Amino acid sequence: MLPLCRSGRGRYGARRTREPRVGRTDSALPGCLGDETGLVQSLVLGLQSGALYAVIAIGYTLVYGVLGLLNFAHSEIFMTGAFTATFVGAAFLADGGPQTGGALAVSLIAMLIPAMLLAGLMAVLMERVAYRPLRVHGAPRLAALITAIGVSLLISNAALVRYGAEQIQFPNVMSTQTVFSISGVVITNKQILTLVTAFALLALLDVFVSRTRIGKGIRAVAQDAETAGLMGVNIDRTVAITFLIGGLLGGAAGMLQGLVFNTIRFNMGFIPGLKAFTAAVLGGIGNIRGAMLGGILLGLFENFGALCVPDGARWRDVLAFGVLIAVLMTRPTGILGAKTAERA
């Protein structure tokens, strides 16, 4: 277990027992039991959207762990990633239509890396310009929250001013193809790509935070910033790095989202941002593995809910938030959250 924020080692058991239980409640709902194809398909879709939520949720939870700040503007970092990928792709690659094989891999990486970098840069800039002055000033937490909201409005509407309200086509580098089709369950190449990339990023992050020196610094600051500072951790730099990591992941998620849905828009970050935020809280905000677990659970639940509840697609968000409230009723600090978290 990775104690980013006040959590002990012994939580593995909790995780293992909880995952299957949610699975059982889902399938116990009437109406969709017989529909095995639908269930498996929902599992695939749920994993896909859940993995994206998880990647975005990391950005929320890292920043929250270190600063105790709900970084509302993280959804705009996600949007920045998608826009960067789009423009890089449109400028250099996409005129030739869909690609395959090595060329495709090169194009995707050529889009992914600038998307991640620019999103990370945006996050660092955001911290530097907007949040650091408040932090230095010792401002109340709500002032920081309002600043984050302001930054979010600023960036998304800057995109609106610059690029308009219309949907923008994502570069057509990769055509959607069915890779597996087992008794009606369709798994596309994009789904596999999303899942693999997302899980690779999550694993990478996990190793980074738990094994490296910088990761240790992040955990130290999250646990007690003052003491960490006394122990020689450069707090400002650690916070900046935290934002950078969140930004890198957010940018990657933005690009994946663009790739899957084929269109981007100035406010595309809002809904995924909200969901990822929900996921982070669901898992226990401030806890990295909690964010991963929360994201995936949320994605799964949404998709099973859409299948199993009558007219479920329209009630998807109600279900998601309903689950969140139900979970928080029984575990007030999220699934993997520390019990003691006392932040007024």
Add this chain to the structure above:
Amino acid sequence: MTTTTAETVSRRLRFRRRVRDLKAGLRGVLAPLSVGWGDTKRSFADGGDRLRAGLRDWPPEVRLLLLAIPLVVLLALPVLPFVSPFYKTVLIDRVAFYVLLALGLNVVVGFAGLLDLGYVAFYAIGAYVAAYFTGSMPVAPPFVLDPFLTFPFAILITMLFGVLLGLPTLRLRGDYLAIVTLGFHEIVRITLLNVEGITNGARGVNAIPQFELPFADPAVVNYVVALAAVGVLLAGIGAYQLYRGRRDGGRSRGAGLLLVVGGVALTGASPALGLPFANLAERFVDFGLDPVPYYYLSIAICALMVFIVRRLSDSRVGRAWVAIREDEIAAEAMGIPTLKMKVWAFAIGASTAGFAGVMLAVKTSFISPQNFVLLQSIIVLAMVVFGGMGSIVGAIVGATAIGFTTEALRDFDAVPFLEVFIALGVVVAVYGLLVASRVVSNRAGPVYGWWLVAIGVLLAALSPVLRLPFRAIAQNPDPWRLFLLGLILVVVMIARPEGLIPSRRRAAELHGETTAAEAKLTDAGEQPTTDEAPLAGGAQ
């Protein structure tokens, strides 16, 4: 530098003392609102004394200005809607409703310190309740009510929802509560959107009847119901006074008895009084589509809310809220029923939003889930924090400032940018001069004043150039609106994280060290003023 440090310090302290005295005076004048009914005369006299003390140290021209500004604002309030059609719509649709919402949310966030990101859900519930009981929704209500009579229902139902949401969720702390309220908001909004058979879904509810005096349905029964309701309300208040009278040695007993008797009498006589009242009401105004009556009604409701909230903030409940905000565990240990108090804060905040919801539904005559998106909640929260959390004046100023700004940005052509920049330049330059000549003390010193003068002159001189980008914006203002709102929020929060007009307590928290040091310095030279003791519950 010709001045010594000691001189600068004493100048600065003198200035701060003047400001503090003035604030004390203004609070003193407002004191009647916060002191009991019976003590009104005394508190007015007290307020006058404090105001005199506050004004004492200022130069005469400044004194005049300080007295004139609130007077002008008060006098301007009733005539504002007649200044221009722009003001007419903006004041109602933006400012008045937002002030009401901000006042309510201020109770939740500012007083009790509960971060509520879904406040607008209650606004929506209030509006839909009004629509339902006026018979505008696809489902017919059990009885169709006049718009005015939907107020109590909306307030009760939103309050109920506040309690329903609050009871299970208020055990959560800080940001967990924020996400739950946000989730509640989304659940309400999506439900309103999805249950098309009841709410018309995204098409919204239209043709909600307007306020009218006499009632839209001139049937006498309306008047009977209204009078009976007033009677019951009065009797209820009286009963509470009686109940309280047991504890405060009978001081409230007389008034309570009077209220109970009067209320019961009014309720009993309502069938008989209905007809004469209906005849009398014939002579009143018809609200129709004219925004002006709504404006006055809003002012009245806002004034009522300010009164209620102000009284609450100094009450036992209000002090409990502050205690919870400061340290919940300590409050619990002191025997404060924290959950109950937090639910109260939620319910009172929710009912205020219900009030505003009815106003919105009736004024615009059309509501749809689109009116209640998450951004609205966020904007209201921004108003409260922007104005200064826990401060009633702050909430009003924040709501007015942001409401006006967003609205002025909508109608960019109407803003005279040339004049705005010149005025801004002049203000900055004059302030700079004041700083430079050490009339006003500034931490950065007199040289800073000359810089400000230079900037002000430059602003005024460059105004024809500076307005150019704004003219470009004026061509297509809509996307810029929220962009600029975001910019303003960021800049103001960085420059003044405690908000424009913070509550005394909040300001003290944020500048704890400076105030403590200052107190040490000032206490040597002068008698300590009583109002600096943190007695009042954070308001003003």
